[in-house]
Amino acid sequence: xxxxxxxxxxxxSLRASVAxxxxxxxxxxxxxxxxxxxxxxxxxxxIASCFDGAGTIRDIAGEVAEAFGQPLDDVLAAVLDVARTxxxxxxxxxxxxxxxxxxxDDEPPPPAWLADPPSR
Amino acid sequence: xxxxxxxxxxxxxxxxxxxxxxxxFESDDTVLVEHLAACWSHLPAGDPAKATAYGVHAxxxxxxxxxxxxxxxxxxxxxxxxAWLLWSLNQAVAATAGDGVLLVHGGVVAAGVxxxxxxxxxxxxxxxxxxxxxxxxxxxxxxxxxxxxxxxxGVTALPRPPALEGMARELLAELEPPNADAWFTTQWTVDPxxxxxxxxxxxxxxxxxxxxxxxxxxxAVIKPLTRADALTIVLRQSFNLHGLGRIGLHAAxxxxxxxxxxxxxxxxxxxxxxxxxxxxx
Numbered sequence: 148x149x150x151x152x153x154x155x156x157x158x159x160s161l162r163a164s165v166a167x168x169x170x171x172x173x174x175x176x177x178x179x180x181x182x183x184x185x186x187x188x189x190x191x192x193x194i195a196s197c198f199d200g201a202g203t204i205r206d207i208a209g210e211v212a213e214a215f216g217q218p219l220d221d222v223l224a225a226v227l228d229v230a231r232t233x234x235x236x237x238x239x240x241x242x243x244x245x246x247x248x249x250x251x252d253d254e255p256p257p258p259a260w261l262a263d264p265p266s267r
Numbered sequence: 268x269x270x271x272x273x274x275x276x277x278x279x280x281x282x283x284x285x286x287x288x289x290x291x292f293e294s295d296d297t298v299l300v301e302h303l304a305a306c307w308s309h310l311p312a313g314d315p316a317k318a319t320a321y322g323v324h325a326x327x328x329x330x331x332x333x334x335x336x337x338x339x340x341x342x343x344x345x346x347x348x349x350a351w352l353l354w355s356l357n358q359a360v361a362a363t364a365g366d367g368v369l370l371v372h373g374g375v376v377a378a379g380v381x382x383x384x385x386x387x388x389x390x391x392x393x394x395x396x397x398x399x400x401x402x403x404x405x406x407x408x409x410x411x412x413x414x415x416x417x418x419x420x421g422v423t424a425l426p427r428p429p430a431l432e433g434m435a436r437e438l439l440a441e442l443e444p445p446n447a448d449a450w451f452t453t454q455w456t457v458d459p460x461x462x463x464x465x466x467x468x469x470x471x472x473x474x475x476x477x478x479x480x481x482x483x484x485x486x487a488v489i490k491p492l493t494r495a496d497a498l499t500i501v502l503r504q505s506f507n508l509h510g511l512g513r514i515g516l517h518a519a520x521x522x523x524x525x526x527x528x529x530x531x532x533x534x535x536x537x538x539x540x541x542x543x544x545x546x547x548x
Contacts, residue, residue: 166512166516184502265453
């Protein structure tokens, strides 16, 4: 599945390789497989915390809309947006994102100042 | 014969330890050896038997650096030879980070054990700010490498000497190393023991995390960073996050949770130091 195909019946869940840290209401995600870092603001983090593979996008939107007294269509659009964004970042199970997994045998390159010998 | 004569004149520093890398330095330039020995004298002693030998030797009119068994290119410019050597040393230190600490590109200064961690990518004014703060009385705890504990986010000062480039050399002219015209034309390696705050070596309690950005002639402007943004920056400046995985993420998160996190945009060193000292309180 590609991110654009995520719809109301999809059951989103973060990949097992994704670690999360909550700091001051925001969440920072680190994906060990792609070695990428992502920041979710408070709203996106709250939505993403419901991505446990149990509920569908529509289920999650319904619960959030009820809890916060918001129109279902608005919340559904927000949940779809978060799911597609995380999907594009290759953070969701079953979604082919744009960030390719790193080769576990490849050492990541050091920063340029350390990688390149001095030229002056 | 010339090699034998050179060997007679070769001086070597004691062994020092930076993170888990033990090293010595040798050269037939006695003044250079004494200067670098002073710069590194604040590091723990290394094991001479395990130390990697670094050095620069004159070969006729040229200079040949080496780092362990690796020989650098011969050059007529001694500063090129030394720059290659110091770059090789940095590489070796970063490679020894292993999985015992999260190693972050940055530096530390401290008031007692209350630490200020400065982290940024290269050429953002990090070394200048650290040295300026140490000149203003904070203890110097290292530049280039910050070791963050995996449990709790505490940091260990690793007082690698500061390396000053560009404008920093004019602002901190009193720190000019000996024979700077030969060995240190692009970058000064300076003795942190000459700074007013002295040197700290060991555990520090991080309280402030500063992300500097040098902007020529700009007044010092300091503004809060969200901890999420600070965490992202720390992760991107780490050398061994990918080996540590989520353990490294947790360590970096613990570090930023302990700190007031700020971004500093400035082209004014004294005003920058004032601003950071005010945040530290």
